[in-house]
Structures are given as structure tokens and as C-alpha cells.
Amino acid sequence: MQVGYLETPSLWIIGALIAYAVAYYFYARWVDEHIWEVSESRTTPAHMYLDGVEYFPVSRYVLYGFQFKSIAALGPILGPFIAVAYGWVPALIWIIIGNFFIGWVQDYSTIMLTVRNEGRSMGPLVYNAIGERGRKILLGYLLFYLLIISAVFIYLVSLFWNVFPGSFIATIGIIITGLITGELLYKYKANIFGVTAFAIILTLLSVGVGTVVAWPPKNVFGPWSLQVWSIILAIILFVGAIVPLPKFITPMNFVAVFPAIGGVILIILGALFSPLGGIKVLQPGFKGWYVQGVGPLFPILFVSIACGAISGWHSLVSTSTTGKQLDVETDARPVGAGAMLTEGLLATSALAAYMVVSPDLIAKGKIAAFVNGATLLSAFYLGGKASMAYLSTFFAIFLVIYAITVQALVTRYWRVFSAELFRGTWSWLGNKYIATFIGLLLPILFALTGSWINLWIYFGGSNQLLAGMALTLVAFYVAKMRKPSWYSAWPAAFMTIVTLAALLWETYSFGLSTFGLAPVKAKPPLTQYPAAAWALNALFFIIGIVLFVLGLYMSYALWSAYMKARRGEVEAKEVST
Amino acid sequence: MVIIPLFGKKKERGREEGAKDKEKVSEAIKGVLYGFAVHGAATAALKTRMHMEHLFMLMTLGDMLGFPIIPPYYSLKILPYVVPNIKSWKQRLFRERDFTDMLSG
Numbered sequence: 001m002q003v004g005y006l007e008t009p010s011l012w013i014i015g016a017l018i019a020y021a022v023a024y025y026f027y028a029r030w031v032d033e034h035i036w037e038v039s040e041s042r043t044t045p046a047h048m049y050l051d052g053v054e055y056f057p058v059s060r061y062v063l064y065g066f067q068f069k070s071i072a073a074l075g076p077i078l079g080p081f082i083a084v085a086y087g088w089v090p091a092l093i094w095i096i097i098g099n100f101f102i103g104w105v106q107d108y109s110t111i112m113l114t115v116r117n118e119g120r121s122m123g124p125l126v127y128n129a130i131g132e133r134g135r136k137i138l139l140g141y142l143l144f145y146l147l148i149i150s151a152v153f154i155y156l157v158s159l160f161w162n163v164f165p166g167s168f169i170a171t172i173g174i175i176i177t178g179l180i181t182g183e184l185l186y187k188y189k190a191n192i193f194g195v196t197a198f199a200i201i202l203t204l205l206s207v208g209v210g211t212v213v214a215w216p217p218k219n220v221f222g223p224w225s226l227q228v229w230s231i232i233l234a235i236i237l238f239v240g241a242i243v244p245l246p247k248f249i250t251p252m253n254f255v256a257v258f259p260a261i262g263g264v265i266l267i268i269l270g271a272l273f274s275p276l277g278g279i280k281v282l283q284p285g286f287k288g289w290y291v292q293g294v295g296p297l298f299p300i301l302f303v304s305i306a307c308g309a310i311s312g313w314h315s316l317v318s319t320s321t322t323g324k325q326l327d328v329e330t331d332a333r334p335v336g337a338g339a340m341l342t343e344g345l346l347a348t349s350a351l352a353a354y355m356v357v358s359p360d361l362i363a364k365g366k367i368a369a370f371v372n373g374a375t376l377l378s379a380f381y382l383g384g385k386a387s388m389a390y391l392s393t394f395f396a397i398f399l400v401i402y403a404i405t406v407q408a409l410v411t412r413y414w415r416v417f418s419a420e421l422f423r424g425t426w427s428w429l430g431n432k433y434i435a436t437f438i439g440l441l442l443p444i445l446f447a448l449t450g451s452w453i454n455l456w457i458y459f460g461g462s463n464q465l466l467a468g469m470a471l472t473l474v475a476f477y478v479a480k481m482r483k484p485s486w487y488s489a490w491p492a493a494f495m496t497i498v499t500l501a502a503l504l505w506e507t508y509s510f511g512l513s514t515f516g517l518a519p520v521k522a523k524p525p526l527t528q529y530p531a532a533a534w535a536l537n538a539l540f541f542i543i544g545i546v547l548f549v550l551g552l553y554m555s556y557a558l559w560s561a562y563m564k565a566r567r568g569e570v571e572a573k574e575v576s577t
Numbered sequence: 578m579v580i581i582p583l584f585g586k587k588k589e590r591g592r593e594e595g596a597k598d599k600e601k602v603s604e605a606i607k608g609v610l611y612g613f614a615v616h617g618a619a620t621a622a623l624k625t626r627m628h629m630e631h632l633f634m635l636m637t638l639g640d641m642l643g644f645p646i647i648p649p650y651y652s653l654k655i656l657p658y659v660v661p662n663i664k665s666w667k668q669r670l671f672r673e674r675d676f677t678d679m680l681s682g
Contacts, residue, residue, distance in 0.1 A: 051669055053627045054678075058616070061605045065612025123675030139676055245625065250618040257614040320677055321620065416679050 008274040009281055009352035016096050016348040020341040023100045028108060028337040035483050036112050038329035045119030046325050055119060057327035060334050067339035069257070070317040071107070072264075073406040074156065075307025076347035077399065079460070081369060082304035082453060084354045084362055086297050087286035091351055094301055098309025099344035102491040106467055108336035109474040109488055110315040114323025115332065117477070121319040122470070129476050130557040138469075139421065141550045144543065145312075145466065146414050148459045150443035153407040154237075155452050157400055158229035159367055164396035165217050166210030168229075171400050173206025174259075175236070175252055182251030199255045207259075211393040223525040230447055233404075234440040240408040241415050241436040249408050256401040263374070263398035264346055270377030271352035277380025281355045283362065293365075294453060295509065299501040303460030308347025310495065312466020314340065353377055365453070371395040414439035449536050450523030454506060458544065461503040465551045468495035472558040479565035489562065496555045503551060507544030513537045627669060634659065634666050 032038050049055040058066075083091035114120060120128070127135040161168040181199045184190040221228040240248045270277070289297045294304075307313065318336060326332060353373030354362065361369040374395040379388050418435035428434060446455065471492035478485040512518035514537050521540075522533035564570050637655045639646035 051665055053623045059608050061608025062612035062616050065609035066616040069613045121675055121677040123677040245621050254614050417676055420676050
């Protein structure tokens with residue numbers, strides 16, 4: 001059955017595609033040529049400090065793939081789920097405008113910042129702008145940020161395993177495939193193409209086995225199912241964080257790449273060709289300015305769709321690795337802007353998956369909405385109803401993979417950060433086993449409330465605020481170069497205000513539950529233990545205050561530095577040639 | 578008579594360009610896939626090797642730096658193999674590193 005283009009998500013995806021093309025070919029090119037004045041002949045840190053380890057020139061294609069893989073996680077896929085509660089039109093507008101004016105600006109400019117500052121990463125760049133205290137506060141902020149990411153991702157993976165029968169078996173199948181692949185590649189030096197084909201077949205088989213067995217059923221461990229799944233996940237993550245990377249995380253991520261790419265392509269194709277499958281938009285365009293349990297459209301919408309529009313995580317990736325390996329300055333646009341706009345396309349397609357499901361699913365906050373929508377979008381060209389069960393398991397695994405691969409790295413970063421942070425009498429907290437244990441225990445405790453939407457808003461708020469800081473930092477350095485800084489300063493101001501407002505709102509709403517002015521935010525089985533539920537709400541209230549204060553200090557310090565640079569009170573930056 | 582060879586040359590040139598374009602596309606696809614699947618792991622492996630090499634250099638040159646770890650006899654035997662790496666070792670060891678640098682592996 002064919003339906004008109006206007007009734008399907010297709011036209012909106014094409015519209016977004018055109019907007020991203022304009023952003024890339026016109027706006028990004030203008031910034032590239034007139035503000036940064038990139039030149040192929042200017043030596044990049046990859047050549048200047050070539051050591052074959054951290055600094056070495058890498059082809060733009062390789063860096064594009066690396067950048068996209070590093071920035072794409074659950075943000076662009078699950079973020080629209082919360083945003084669509086206000087209707088799909090505000091979500092679509094934010095994704096397009098966010099990508100056009102803010103998202104690529106941050107990713108591209110932070111790469112250039114590293115390139116023009118001798119390959120420095122975020123910490124030293126902040127140190128140069130606002131000093132040692134700023135660098136330390138950034139470290140503290142990042143630790144809280146990692147905790148919140150962990151809490152959200154651990155909760156979500158447990159939820160996926162609980163809700164989608166067979167997804168756990170398929171995940172274990174993929175992990176085992178990863179371990180076998182690692183042994184074949186590193187120990188037996190087997191042919192890479194043969195091993196890759198073998199890994200893809202085993203991965204597809206794992207999904208098939210999960211679909212056929214469809215076990216364990218929902219709530220297999222009774223009311224504490226989610227908590228038991230969290231502990232099982234924590235055991236897997238613990239092993240991943242303490243064994244060498246090539247033994248576990250590297251091969252697992254290698255195997256996970258294929259369903260991850262496959263899923264993205266399937267959704268984008270499905271959304272583009274939805275008129276051929278007769279897939280109609282079922283969600284209302286606009287539902288209201290306030291959604292019970294989520295909050296007001298301003299500022300929550302702008303933090304719910306995190307990585308799909310703009311994300312602070314990207315600035316960390318751009319400055320810690322990509323900027324150090326850029327071959328020539330002219331590669332910054334395809335790598336930074338290109339990868340971000342591709343992620344914008346992924347977010348738009350994920351939004352399409354929510355647009356085509358029943359409004360009830362969104363209203364009831366059913367996490368299955370994405371899987372149902374993605375299955376609907378791809379089943380019509382992949383075998384119809386016969387393939388739906390397989391595709392459902394595949395998309396459930398797709399979600400698990402995006403969360404688990406990032407979470408495995410985040411747990412590891414927590415361990416490494418702890419080793420760096422805790423010295424002297426506190427050095428025992430940096431011990432690899434203790435640090436990993438704490439890095440998993442705290443998020444599991446946080447996830448106990450079951451209020452993943454509130455946690456997500458904290459995650460989105462802290463993540464977007466990091467983006468605001470990165471954009472202010474860019475404006476500071478651009479002003480030092482005596483170039484027009486508005487293209488970064490305006491988005492920075494917007495992101496800072498919006499995210500501080502979102503953090504304040506969420507802190508306020510936890511404050512209300514802490515002081516008994518609103519019901520405590522908790523879901524069963526925690527509701528049976530009111531004291532514990534209250535304690536967790538109070539803890540979130542404190543975390544909210546800490547994140548807000550740290551974020552406010554950093555934003556103020558960076559803005560002051562920027563204003564000084566604008567007034568010419570900071571020494572002009574010599575551009576290395 | 579004149580047109581045919583010109584046309585042939587043009588066609589040949591077109592074929593050559595087509596082959597070059599194909600090569601470029603294939604290189605781009607391979608590169609993107611490599612970046613997506615392996616580059617992060619390769620960078621992390623290189624960093625692990627770097628840390629191992631730091632330890633190796635400290636063990637072999639330890640006594641010259643005031644930390645006698647292995648007997649000087651062995652240090653001297655290994656010295657010729659170590660000397661070519663001293664410059665890059667110093668460069669890596671003394672580079673300013675921050676916690677945000679650790680994100681790359």
C-alpha cells in the first residue's frame with residue numbers, strides 16, 4: 001500500500017537531509033574559510049609531534065569513521081523518545097536547528113582548537129583559559145558526569161534485557177563471538193576478512209537464537225528483575241574494565257560495530273522509503289508545552305535530545321584524539337562537521353521510528369516504542385510480517401549494543417580517572433578493583449529509583465552544559481585570534497542558559513520530593529521502602545546542586561575569560577604556521 | 578580518420594578516470610569502516626605499547642637515572658638497542674598529559 005509523502009516521515013527526513021547539506025556546504029565552509037582560515041600547508045600537531053602513538057596523521061576517511069563511532073551512542077536514538085512527548089514537530093525542529101547552528105560548530109571547532117593549540121586536549125585548554133582551579137573543577141564535573149551516564153546506561157540495558165525476551169541471550173552470543181574473534185585475531189593471527197565474516201554470521205545467528213528461544217520472559221526475577229539484571233551487567237562490565245582491552249572490550253566492540261552500522265542503515269532506508277511501505281505518521285505534531293513527569297518544553301526538550309543535536313561528549317573526543325591525528329587542517333570539516341551531521345541524520349531517522357508508532361506507547365513511556373517503530377520501518381522491505389520477530393530482537397540488540405559498548409568504556413575511564421585523582425592517603429580509592437567496584441556500585445544505586453527519564457535529564461543537562469563550556473572555550477580562543485566569535489558565542493550562551501535551567505528544574509523537582517512537597521520519584525519495588533526511596537531522591541537533589549554549582553562556576557569563569565579576550569585584555573593568539 | 582583516435586583516447590582517458598574514481602570510493606569505504614571498527618582499538622593498543630616501552634626503558638636505563646633496577650652489565654648489553662629510541666622516549670615521557678587525554682585509550 002502506498003501513501004502520500006506528506007503522511008509519512010519520508011519528506012521530513014529529506015528536508016533534514018537538505019538542511020544538513022546546506023550547513024555542511026555553505027555555513028561550515030564559510031566558517032572554515034573566513035574564521036579559521038584553514039590551510040593545507042599549515043603543519044598540524046599530527047606532523048609536528050609525530051610519535052606514532054598519540055600523534056600521527058590519519059586519513060580523513062578513517063578519522064570520519066572513528067569520530068562517528070565515538071560520538072554515536074544512545075543519545076540520538078533514545079533522546080527523541082522523551083522529546084516526542086511534546087509532539088514530533090518540536091523534536092524535529094530542535095534536531096535540525098541544533099545540528100545546523102550548534103552541533104557541528106562545536107565538533108568542528110574543538111578539533112580546530114586542538115590543532116591550533118599544539119594538540120592540547122580539553123583539560124589543558126581550560127587551564128590556559130581560566131587556570132588550575134578551572135581544570136580541577138572540570139575534573140570533578142566530569143566524574144559526576146560519568147556517574148550519571150553510567151546510571152542511565154546500566155539502567156537502560158537492564159530494562160532492555162527485561163523487556164525484550166531473548167535480547168540477553170543474543171547479547172551473550174555477541175560477547176562470546178567477540179571473545180572468539182579476539183582470540184582468532186590476536187592469538188592465532190587468523191585472516192581478518194575470514195574472521196570478520198565469521199563474526200557477522202555468529203552475530204546474526206545469536207540474534208536468531210534469541211528470537212527463537214525468546215527467553216527469559218519479562219520480570220523473570222520477580223519484582224527485583226531490573227536490579228538483578230543490573231548486577232549481571234555490572235559483572236560483565238567489571239571484567240571488561242579490569243582485563244586488558246584486546247582481551248575483552250576491543251573484540252566485543254569490533255563485533256558490535258556490524259549490527260550497529262546495519263541498524264542505522266536499515267532505519268535511514270526505512271524512513272526515506274516509508275511511502276512505499278505505507279507507513280504513516282501516527283504521533284500528533286504538537287502535544288503541549290508541559291508534560292507531566294517530564295517537565296516544561298523549555299528547557300527540557302533541549303537536553304532530552306542530547307547527542308542528536310549537540311553533545312559535550314563530542315568535544316572530549318575531538319580534543320583528546322581526533323585533533324591530534326588530523327593530517328591537514330582542511331580535513332577538519334569533513335571529519336568534525338561531517339560526522340556530527342551524519343549523527344543528526346541518525347537522530348532524525350530515530351525520530352521517524354517514534355513518529356510511526358501508536359501515541360499510547362509514548363504516552364505510557366514504553367521503551368519498546370523505538371524497537372516497534374524501527375521494526376515497522378524496516379520490515380516492509382525485508383520480508384514483511386515474517387521478519388518482524390527477528391527484526392524486533394535485532395533492534396533490541398541494537399539498543400543494547402550502543403549502550404553496553406559505551407558503558408564498558410565509561411567504566412574503564414572511571415577507573416583510570418580514579419587512579420589519577422586519588423593520591424596519597426586516598427590512593428586506595430584508585431586501586432583498579434576498588435575504583436571499578438565503586439564506579440559500578442554508585443550507578444546501580446542511582447538506577448534503583450527506576451526514574452530513568454529524570455536520570456536522563458540530568459545526563460542530558462550535564463552533557464549539554466559541557467557542550468556550552470566547550471563552545472565558550474572556542475569563542476575565547478577565536479576572540480584571542482581577533483576573529484569574529486559570534487558563531488560560537490551565541491550557541492554557547494544559548495546552551496549555557498538552557499542547560500543550567502534544565503539542571504535547576506530537575507534539582508527543584510527532586511527538591512520538592514525531598515522536602516515532602518511532591519511524591520517521591522521512585523518505581524516499584526523501591527516504593528515498598530519509602531525511606532530508601534526518599535534517601536535516593538535526596539541524593540539526587542544534592543547531585544543536582546553540585547552539578548549546577550560546578551557548571552555555573554565553570555560557565556562564569558569561561559565567559560569572563562571570553563569577555564576579556566573580546567576586549568583585547570588577553571594577549572593575541574599567535575597562529576602557528 | 579581524425580575523429581576516431583581522438584574519441585578512442587577520450588574513452589581510454591574516461592576509463593582511466595573511472596578506475597581512479599572507483600579506487601577512491603573503495604579507499605573511502607575501507608577507511609570509514611576501518612575508522613568505525615578498528616582505529617580506536619589500534620590507538621589504544623599503541624598507547625599500551627607506549628606504556629610498556631616506558632617501563633622497559635626505565636628498567637634498562639634505570640641505573641643511569643639513579644634507579645638501579647638491573648645489573649649495569651645487562652644495561653650495557655641492551656644499550657645499543659635502546660639508544661636510537663632515547664629521543665622519542667624523552668619526547669613521549671615529558672609530554673604534558675591530562676586526564677582528558679586518557680579518553681583516547
